[in-house]
Amino acid sequence: MHVIRLATQNFRNLEDGELFPCKGVNVIYGGNAQGKTNLLESLWLFTGGHSFRGAKDAELPKLDVQKGTNTSKASLALDFHSEERDQSAVLNFENGRRNSVINGVKKKTGSALIGKVCAVIFSPEHLLLIKEGPARRRGFLDGALCQMKPGYAGLLSVYNRSLLQRNALLKDISRYPELEDTLSVWDLRLAKLGAEVMRERGKYLERLAPKVHGVYAGISKNHEEIQISYSPSVKNYVENLSLPDAEQAFLEELARTRNTDLRSGFTNSGPHRDDFEIMLDGFSARVYGSQGQQRSTVLALKLAEAELLSDFTGETPIVLLDDVMSELDQSRQDYLMNHLHGRQVFLTCCSPETVELLKTGMRFRVEAGKVFPENME
Numbered sequence: 134m135h136v137i138r139l140a141t142q143n144f145r146n147l148e149d150g151e152l153f154p155c156k157g158v159n160v161i162y163g164g165n166a167q168g169k170t171n172l173l174e175s176l177w178l179f180t181g182g183h184s185f186r187g188a189k190d191a192e193l194p195k196l197d198v199q200k201g202t203n204t205s206k207a208s209l210a211l212d213f214h215s216e217e218r219d220q221s222a223v224l225n226f227e228n229g230r231r232n233s234v235i236n237g238v239k240k241k242t243g244s245a246l247i248g249k250v251c252a253v254i255f256s257p258e259h260l261l262l263i264k265e266g267p268a269r270r271r272g273f274l275d276g277a278l279c280q281m282k283p284g285y286a287g288l289l290s291v292y293n294r295s296l297l298q299r300n301a302l303l304k305d306i307s308r309y310p311e312l313e314d315t316l317s318v319w320d321l322r323l324a325k326l327g328a329e330v331m332r333e334r335g336k337y338l339e340r341l342a343p344k345v346h347g348v349y350a351g352i353s354k355n356h357e358e359i360q361i362s363y364s365p366s367v368k369n370y371v372e373n374l375s376l377p378d379a380e381q382a383f384l385e386e387l388a389r390t391r392n393t394d395l396r397s398g399f400t401n402s403g404p405h406r407d408d409f410e411i412m413l414d415g416f417s418a419r420v421y422g423s424q425g426q427q428r429s430t431v432l433a434l435k436l437a438e439a440e441l442l443s444d445f446t447g448e449t450p451i452v453l454l455d456d457v458m459s460e461l462d463q464s465r466q467d468y469l470m471n472h473l474h475g476r477q478v479f480l481t482c483c484s485p486e487t488v489e490l491l492k493t494g495m496r497f498r499v500e501a502g503k504v505f506p507e508n509m510e
């Protein structure tokens with residue numbers, strides 16, 4: 134898919150106006166605090182998701198400087214090509230709520246847009262994916278699976294609910310020991326749901342690994358090799374285990390950790406404690422990776438996620454790269470500017486020297502919220 138036109142009205146610090154990007158790489162550059170990220174955010178919101186910066190919808194309309202509060206309304210419009218036809222979407226923010234219009238049809242919610250516009254986003258915050266603990270990496274896996282498999286979000290939420298119920302029971306047992314007899318019922322339920330979650334995550338990572346490997350080889354010009362692998366919390370879960378065997382493996386783990394669970398009042402093992410390993414030339418990227426290597430790693434994960442999503446849906450997601458260039462050497466910057474073929478990319482940067490690396494595409498200068506398209510020499 135690709136964006137044909139974006140129009141913003143009363144959105145953040147952006148001056149009302151429209152933008153006509155190219156189908157390839159669009160570089161958005163300018164000094165700090167000019168509105169580059171705001172522009173990427175406006176595109177991202179068409180995926181139906183929340184702001185990737187954690188902003189509330191009420192914070193998106195332009196600030197009323199006199200009053201020091203946000204105005205009540207903002208509107209975004211997008212013309213895009215997807216599913217082999219030109220389409221349009223409008224996203225309205227009014228008093229902290231959203232509604233949308235898709236191809237002229239009014240919808241009560243903004244989430245009606247989910248699945249219409251697909252995008253992947255890299256922002257500096259995504260570096261936490263590698264720098265922080267397993268929860269971020271589970272979040273990455275689950276987010277990707279939710280986009281690809283509509284049933285996955287439901288499965289995960291039922292698993293999490295069952296986990297809460299088992300944990301509540303573990304706490305109750307300390308006061309009413311006779312309740313322990315009912316624990317096996319929850320073990321069975323958790324094992325059944327957890328086995329499905331583990332299999333989905335395992336299969337996803339298996340498909341993602343060669344793509345991450347390919348993208349990373351391109352970014353690093355084959356200087357380093359990346360490997361990713363599933364690291365399930367259930368120790369005897371191995372790749373490609375059948376569903377009944379995965380269930381059995383989880384049940385055995387729950388039996389093994391039962392006494393610890395009873396003492397601690399929560400479930401110590403299961404998909405809620407999963408992780409995946411990222412190794413560069415055989416060493417942990419989190420522990421030993423340089424800033425540039427860690428940035429390249431997260432980028433490879435994000436771009437591979439986009440490739441897998443396009444294999445699955447037949448639509449190539451747009452790629453939004455916010456402030457990705459710092460800490461990357463010129464050869465890595467060149468890869469992002471000139472070698473991401475076959476997809477529409479929006480990339481922000483501050484330095485005019487970086488912009489000069491772009492060989493074909495479009496560039497836009499952002500100054501105090503105004504966007505100026507520039508001719509390529």
Ligand SMILES: Nc1ncnc2c1ncn2[C@@H]1O[C@H](COP(=O)(O)OP(=O)(O)OP(=O)(O)O)[C@@H](O)[C@H]1O
Pocket residue numbers: 144145146163164165166167168169170171172192193194195196203456483
């Ligand atoms: N609702 C709003 N109304 C008006 N201005 C806003 C609103 N929300 C944020 N801003 C301002 O918009 C400006 C641009 O923010 P943005 O994050 O897009 O900067 P940027 O160009 O990406 O800068 P940097 O390179 O520093 O990341 C900031 O000064 C910010 O305070």
